[in-house]
Amino acid sequence: MSSTFFLLRLLLIFSAFAISDARLAKRSAPPPQTLVIPVRQDENQIYSVMVNMSSNPSPQSFSFALTTSTGITTVAGADCDSCGGVPSYNPSASSSAQQLPQTQNVTTLNGTASGTLVRENCGLLQSNGSAWSYPNQTVTVASQSASFFSPGVSGMIGVGMAPFADTPAANWLARNPAQPTFSFGMALNKPSNFSADGGVLHWLQPDQSFYEGDIAWKPMIAADASAPSNMSSWFVEMDAWAVSGGTSSFNISQSGTQLLTFLDPFYGSIVFPQSAARAIYADIPGASKHATSAFAHSWKLPCDSKFRLTVTFGSLSTSLDQSALVVKQADGLCVGTIQEWIDASATEYLLGSPFIAVLYLIFSYSxxxxxxxxxxxxxxTRDTLSRAAIVGVVLGTIAVVALLFITGFLAYSVWQRRAKKSHMRKQSKTGITPFTSVSESTSSRYSLRQQQNATYSSQAGLLDAPSNPTSPDWRATLLSAETNTFAGGTTFENGSHSGHGYYRTEVGSSSPGLIELDSPPPYVVPHSPPPVPLVPLRKARGG
Structure with missing residues (x-):
C-alpha cells in the first residue's frame, strides 16, 4: 500500500515537471521577425497589398484591398460577370485549390459579394520580393457582386477579428502553437491621388522605430454577428472626441459615454452619428448637406474653413486640422471628411484612412x-538612409567625380594639343625664315631695325645721284626722327613715334592723313634686271 502511494506521488511530481517544462517552452518561444509588407493606394485611395494564390510555379497574383472590419478574404471568380472586369481567380487552374461545399455572402458598407468557398495556398508579397506563405486559407470566390470591387483591385483581404477561423492570424497561430499571439503594425501614408505608395504593414512583429511614446491599448469587443446593423465585426471604446475652431471659435465635445468605434483603412472618410455630425457643421458658416453615398451623408463647406478634430484613446490624443478635414474636389467644390450615417439609429463611429494615416496601429490576436x-x-519622418543606400550614394558620388575628372583631363589635353598646333608652323621647303613674333621685346625690334638701316645704307650707292633738288634722299627722309621733306608732303614732327617713318600727304582737298611705313619706299634701281616674282608658298600635303 505504501509503495503504491509512493509511486503515485512520484508520477504526480513528474507530471508537474512535464507541465512546467511545456509551459516554460511555450513562454520562451522566440518572437518572430518583422516582415515588411508594402501597401499601395490607387487613384481611388484604396489601400491594397499583393497576394499570390496557388502553389503552381507561376501563381495567380492579385491586388487585394486591405480591411480590418472583417476576417474574410474574397476574390473575383473567373465566372463573375458582375465583378467589374477585374482580374479574376480560376480555381481549376490551380493544383492546390480545394473546393468546399459551402457558399458565403460578404458585405461591406459599399457593396456585397457572394460565391463558393475554397481553400488555397496563398502568399503575401513582401518588400524584398519574396512571399510570406500561409497555406489552406479559406477564400470566398465571388460569382456575383454589387459595388464590391474597384478597378484593378481583384479582392479583399480581411485582417479583422471575426470570423477568426478564416483569418491569416488563426492560420499562422495553428501552425505555431508555441507563439502566444499574432501581431502586426500598420503605418499608412496619407491619402493621395498622386502617390501609389500607401505605406507598410509590419507583419508578425510591430516596428518600434515607427512610433513614439506610450501605446494606448484597447480590447477589441466582438460585435453581435446576428445584428444586421453592425458595420464591423469588432469595436473599441473611444474615450472622447472634440471639434473646435471656426470663425465663432466653437467647441463641441463628447466623453464619459460608450463611444464604440472601429478603425478601417478600407474607407476614406470619418463617420459620426447624425446628431454629432450635424452639431459640428451647424457651427461652420456656409456648410450645407451635399451628397449621399451608400452609407453616409456628406457636407459641402467653404474651402477656407478652419477647424480641428481631436480624438482620445486612453492617454493618447490625436488631432486632425482642416488640411485633412476639408477636401477640394476636381470641380473645385470642397467637402468635409466628417460625414454622418444614413441610419439615424447608428451610434457607432468610423475612423477611416485619413485618421489612421496619422497613427501607428497595432493589432494583436491570441x-x-x-x-x-x-x-x-x-x-x-526620418531623412536617414539605410547603410546599403549610403554606400550606394558614396560609391555613385565617387564614380561621378572620377568621370568628371577624366573628362576634364581629356578635354584639357585636347585643348593643349590644338593650342600647340595653332602656334606651330612646319618649316618651309624653300628655307624662308618665319617672321619675328609680335611678342618680341622692344630691344629686339630696335636691333632688327638697326640691321635694316645698315642694309639700306649699304645699298644707297646704287641709286642715281639726285639731279633733281626736290627729290629727297630717302635715307635722310625716312629714317629721320625729326622732319620729313618728301615732295608733296609737309613737315611733321615725330616726337611721339620714335623709330617709325611717317608721311603726311594731301590728295586734292581731302583731309591730311598719316601713312606709316616700316620698309623703305619702293625706288627702282637703275640698270638692274627686272624683279623675279616669288613663287607662291604651298602647304605640304599630309601635314
Whole structure:
C-alpha cells in the first residue's frame, strides 16, 4: 500500500515537471521577425497589398484591398460577370485549390459579394520580393457582386477579428502553437491621388522605430454577428472626441459615454452619428448637406474653413486640422471628411484612412481569438538612409567625380594639343625664315631695325645721284626722327613715334592723313634686271 502511494506521488511530481517544462517552452518561444509588407493606394485611395494564390510555379497574383472590419478574404471568380472586369481567380487552374461545399455572402458598407468557398495556398508579397506563405486559407470566390470591387483591385483581404477561423492570424497561430499571439503594425501614408505608395504593414512583429511614446491599448469587443446593423465585426471604446475652431471659435465635445468605434483603412472618410455630425457643421458658416453615398451623408463647406478634430484613446490624443478635414474636389467644390450615417439609429463611429494615416496601429490576436488594438503616435519622418543606400550614394558620388575628372583631363589635353598646333608652323621647303613674333621685346625690334638701316645704307650707292633738288634722299627722309621733306608732303614732327617713318600727304582737298611705313619706299634701281616674282608658298600635303 505504501509503495503504491509512493509511486503515485512520484508520477504526480513528474507530471508537474512535464507541465512546467511545456509551459516554460511555450513562454520562451522566440518572437518572430518583422516582415515588411508594402501597401499601395490607387487613384481611388484604396489601400491594397499583393497576394499570390496557388502553389503552381507561376501563381495567380492579385491586388487585394486591405480591411480590418472583417476576417474574410474574397476574390473575383473567373465566372463573375458582375465583378467589374477585374482580374479574376480560376480555381481549376490551380493544383492546390480545394473546393468546399459551402457558399458565403460578404458585405461591406459599399457593396456585397457572394460565391463558393475554397481553400488555397496563398502568399503575401513582401518588400524584398519574396512571399510570406500561409497555406489552406479559406477564400470566398465571388460569382456575383454589387459595388464590391474597384478597378484593378481583384479582392479583399480581411485582417479583422471575426470570423477568426478564416483569418491569416488563426492560420499562422495553428501552425505555431508555441507563439502566444499574432501581431502586426500598420503605418499608412496619407491619402493621395498622386502617390501609389500607401505605406507598410509590419507583419508578425510591430516596428518600434515607427512610433513614439506610450501605446494606448484597447480590447477589441466582438460585435453581435446576428445584428444586421453592425458595420464591423469588432469595436473599441473611444474615450472622447472634440471639434473646435471656426470663425465663432466653437467647441463641441463628447466623453464619459460608450463611444464604440472601429478603425478601417478600407474607407476614406470619418463617420459620426447624425446628431454629432450635424452639431459640428451647424457651427461652420456656409456648410450645407451635399451628397449621399451608400452609407453616409456628406457636407459641402467653404474651402477656407478652419477647424480641428481631436480624438482620445486612453492617454493618447490625436488631432486632425482642416488640411485633412476639408477636401477640394476636381470641380473645385470642397467637402468635409466628417460625414454622418444614413441610419439615424447608428451610434457607432468610423475612423477611416485619413485618421489612421496619422497613427501607428497595432493589432494583436491570441490563440483563443481575443483581439487587442494598440494606438500610438507616429514617429517623425526620418531623412536617414539605410547603410546599403549610403554606400550606394558614396560609391555613385565617387564614380561621378572620377568621370568628371577624366573628362576634364581629356578635354584639357585636347585643348593643349590644338593650342600647340595653332602656334606651330612646319618649316618651309624653300628655307624662308618665319617672321619675328609680335611678342618680341622692344630691344629686339630696335636691333632688327638697326640691321635694316645698315642694309639700306649699304645699298644707297646704287641709286642715281639726285639731279633733281626736290627729290629727297630717302635715307635722310625716312629714317629721320625729326622732319620729313618728301615732295608733296609737309613737315611733321615725330616726337611721339620714335623709330617709325611717317608721311603726311594731301590728295586734292581731302583731309591730311598719316601713312606709316616700316620698309623703305619702293625706288627702282637703275640698270638692274627686272624683279623675279616669288613663287607662291604651298602647304605640304599630309601635314
Amino acid at each position: 490563440q483563443s481569438g481575443d483581439g487587442t488594438m494598440g494606438v500610438a503616435a507616429r514617429a517623425p
